[in-house]
Amino acid sequence: MDMVFADNLVKSFSTPDGKEKRAVDRLTFRVGEGQIYGLLGPNGAGKTTTLRMLSGLMAPTGGRAILAGYDVAEQPQEVKRVLGFLTANTGLYQRLTARELLIYFAQLHGKTKQDAHDKADHLIEWLGLKDFALLRCGALSTGQKQRVNIARALIADPPILIMDEPTLGLDVLSNRIILEYIKRERDRGKTIILSTHYLDEAEDMCDNIGLIYDGKLVAEGTLDVLRKQSGEERLSNIFLKIIHASEKVEAAIK
């Protein structure tokens, strides 16, 4: 079964001069259970907007999104129950400790107090947050914050994880720790959508890759498929070649 199904998603914004701009343009893709799907593209390609529509934070202008069988527009609460969402620059409640924060989000997901405590302690143990679990979030380093954030996204043990640039701005060590977390979650059977513009990271992690450029999905497939399609070895070259091709096509249409 497809855990995530983006069906012709469209999001248009009106620009200050009154024109309409499509940030996401008829985007369709599917993600199967236990897979990491990499949504790749340069800044401003529409990755974040797509993820926000998948999570129900933004209403699509057109199309629909189905997560674990629930339509995001029709059953937003059910979707939120099966979803862990991590945004690129998520803040934490500065004046709560990491542990308090995890307990709070567990309770918001409907866990009883005892359950929430157990769940938080389990994640603290599992993700190695012990050293700073009792510090206020305001006092944590960027890498520690991101680790707490991942714990927050995992707190309800959701089958689907959406992660928007989870390694943005992290040092090599934190980067590695977080990528390891994500792989472990995939191995536990979770469906993961990962957006990034670090291509080597995607090469290493993703089972399936969608290249998004100017709001459109310009190529999709496993790394091998993409290699064959483009005749390039490295993902960054594949990427450049495909973008280049799509620009040519567009120019020809015009």
Next chain:
Amino acid sequence: MSSLDRIRTIYIKELIDILRDRRTLIAMIVVPIVLYPLLMVGSLQAVTIQAKSLDEEKYVIGVVGHEQKNLLEYMLQWDAKLVSQEHQANENEAADSEETKAAAPLGELVKIIAIKTKDALRVNIRERAIHLGIVFESNVFLKAIDQQNGVTILSDEADVRGQYVTSRLSDMFDRISNRLVEQRKKRAALPALFDQPFAIDFVNLSAPQSILGQILPLILILMTITGAIYPAIDLTAGERERGTLESLMVCPVPVIDLIVGKFLVVTTVAIMGATLNLASVTATVYFGGFDMLIATSGQGLPLGTMLLILVCLIPFAVLMSAMMLAVCSFARTFKEAQNYVTPVILAALLPGGMAALPAAKLEGVMLVMPVGNMVLLTRELLLGAPVQLGHLLTVLLSTTLYAGAAVAIAATLFGKESVVFADSGSMKTLFSRKLFKPMRLPSVAMSLLYVSLLFPAWFFVQSALSPGPNESAVSLLQTSAWLMPLMFVLLPMLMMTFWKVSVKQALSFKVPSVRHLFSAILLGLCMWVPAHELNLIQYQLLGMPQAFAEQAESMAATLQALPLGGVILIIAIIPAVSEELLFRGFLMGGLSSSARKWTAIIASAAIFGVFHFLLFKFIVTATLGILLGYLCWQSRSIWPAIIAHALHNSVAVISIVSPTTFERMGIKLEDGAHLPWTVLLIGCGAVVTGLILANRRSPSPQQSAIVTA
């Protein structure tokens, strides 16, 4: 996990979060505990120091010519003697010399300068080289009993020192005059009381609270506002600014729960802040020994008054917190929120200030004026004036309505896409009609906001239309019958059309089933039976206001003179249709878009009850509202409720206009008489049958579509 559990979780977390914030603590604790006493002591000392220094300064008095200088010096010496005599007398009487030792004799403080002309004197005073000028008509001291000396005193009213000498000098004239009068009476052999036909003693009976009562309500508004501002901003715009909003919005929690939790925290902090403020002011007043300044009779503040103020604080805090939260939910940054908050404070202070005017009274439109009614209520309570239960309830219920509307607005705005994401186009999307999505039902915020704006407006119309002594009640009734469809139906319809709400669906213009029509007829014809009995119980408990009874009688006389058809149209049918479309259509529809069945029915019925302004009838109207709401909900159509309401009203009209119709059936509707048990049995039986009939719910359009397919 229930809604209440979630709200509690949110409440606890937000409260911990906000109380750990240094800025909250400073605003809440340091400011009142340190700043108030400091300000109070400081400003009082400044006043005392200024008063003292005025007593010790040197002043210059100008006179015209040396002869007048001698005259003034003579008078000053005499006055000094009179003053010291007075002191001795006082000391013999009582040891309390606190006031009498206040100032040195005027003679020691002034220097007298002789100036040549009156004009030069004027110039010197304007230039403040001289504090006061004095011109005597005669240059000698006149002692004969039939003589009078004209005195002109020149001073600059804007000069503090000039004013001080003027007042001291006029004291001097008083004392000397009194002494001269005594001497004159002796010489003319007149009795001592000759010039004192009255001995007037002004006794001030004002309680110590009276001055407080005037100013305290306004201070309370300010205190609660200052308490609510920071948390309101921090809990709404702060979430967005710190980037925590997205994680929060992807949690499976309804926005209304989030907002209610946050609203309760803001209210708590506002109450805590105001309590600390109040405690600090009280402590400063007591321990600083300044209670004399506030309490006119010098008894200080009774503890009971302080408790009363604390209780009054709660509705203030509720309303202010809800308003703050509503405007801040619209903001994306702290700065933006602060910009929105300022006009709201000003807007709140305006009715508050109006109500603080001494002439304002808790009656008429002031009863439903947001903020203003609370200010007046607090004032009445503080002054110990008796407050009618009806007034108290009107104020509290209308405040609840306004706060509810504000919370609903906050819930609609908070987490809204265009507010969460600055990059998702501009704020214009909230108002640009092109981008609105068609909706089946109005939102809770839309219907609550409209109803809470309509409430004071309708109250105003009602009180403006209540007939004066020379006005015809009929024409006023007609005006009201025209206004009702306009305000209750047309405006909401326009509003819904603008926001692309399907009017047909929102107002449930669906053909009802025969079963529900039958139920409506039964209820409409027989609801008056239980309503009548309920009314009797209520009159026995609360009593019927005399004014209302009289009004009802004169109304009956007016109506009997009119054609029955017209009366039924104006009093029974038009209000029934308008009220149903507003309360069961627009309001209940809006509420049902996010509340459950009984919440929507009961809340709309309660507001329906409040709208009738006669609070001693609240229970009966609200109960009818529940029955009509149930009928509307079960039938998914407005028509049964309209029919039942119109029939019910018509029965009531007939009972007023032609009581004989009822008498023929053996029913007497005299005051306080219970209905015959046969009528009771039949009536209640019919109502129960009607309800049983209504119990089966009509299928929703989707369901019926499936059936026909």
